[in-house]
Amino acid sequence: xxxxxxxxxxxxxxxxxxxxxxxxxxxxxxxxxxxxxxxxxxxxxxxxxxxxxxxxxxxxxxxxxxxxxxxxxxxxxxxxxxxxxxxxxxxxxxxxxxxxxxxxxxxxxxxxxx
Amino acid sequence: xxxxxxxxxxxxxxxxxxxxxxxxxxxxxxxxxxxxxxxxxxxxxxxxxxxxxxxxxxxxxxxxxxxxxxxxxxxxxxxxxxxxxxxxxxxxxxxxxxxxxxxxxxxxxxxxxx
Numbered sequence: 001x002x003x004x005x006x007x008x009x010x011x012x013x014x015x016x017x018x019x020x021x022x023x024x025x026x027x028x029x030x031x032x033x034x035x036x037x038x039x040x041x042x043x044x045x046x047x048x049x050x051x052x053x054x055x056x057x058x059x060x061x062x063x064x065x066x067x068x069x070x071x072x073x074x075x076x077x078x079x080x081x082x083x084x085x086x087x088x089x090x091x092x093x094x095x096x097x098x099x100x101x102x103x104x105x106x107x108x109x110x111x112x113x114x
Numbered sequence: 115x116x117x118x119x120x121x122x123x124x125x126x127x128x129x130x131x132x133x134x135x136x137x138x139x140x141x142x143x144x145x146x147x148x149x150x151x152x153x154x155x156x157x158x159x160x161x162x163x164x165x166x167x168x169x170x171x172x173x174x175x176x177x178x179x180x181x182x183x184x185x186x187x188x189x190x191x192x193x194x195x196x197x198x199x200x201x202x203x204x205x206x207x208x209x210x211x212x213x214x215x216x217x218x219x220x221x222x223x224x225x226x227x228x
Contacts, residue, residue: 043219
């Protein structure tokens with residue numbers, strides 16, 4: 001079975017500082033990886049996804065993530081955050097072979113302070 | 115496209131009452147998912163459909179929960195009778211055939227059972 005671990009429940013950071021949100025996964029088969037963002041009182045929105053190819057994936061709003069197979073990680077980064085990036089961020093994994101279910105991590109709340 | 119549409123946005127009901135949540139997926143999407151989000155348990159997959167057929171309902175917590183998808187453009191999640199512990203935000207999401215396209219989530223229904 002697959003699992004996703006987001007070790008940091010909350011990450012406070014000052015505006016314009018860089019940020020990294022950590023995500024580690026466990027799976028016995030090849031997977032697809034995703035990051036979603038949830039703004040207050042809204043649904044989840046896809047930020048970026050890794051399917052294959054280049055291990056560095058660029059998404060919306062200036063976010064990027066790097067797939068590291070040896071470390072089974074898919075950390076999300078942004079070089080300079082804005083107040084508007086304050087939200088909950090979810091890492092998710094799905095099997096490549098047959099399942100269409102996304103397994104979500106517990107989420108990381110990014111709190112950007114002025 | 116208007117995206118995934120859920121109704122109502124908020125629902126307050128008394129314990130023991132029947133509650134029906136509604137979802138209209140994106141036209142042409144083959145998969146529909148129902149998730150529940152709580153502080154304690156995070157995002158939980160309740161059930162998903164492929165071409166209107168329920169594929170996996172192992173996440174449905176109890177027999178009080180039921181879901182239907184009578185056609186490609188409509189799904190319901192029903193709780194009967196409702197209990198205070200059912201209070202949560204319920205999300206509907208839809209996707210194309212493969213998960214690598216990513217899910218599109220609705221804005222959710224915030225259910226409060228008093």
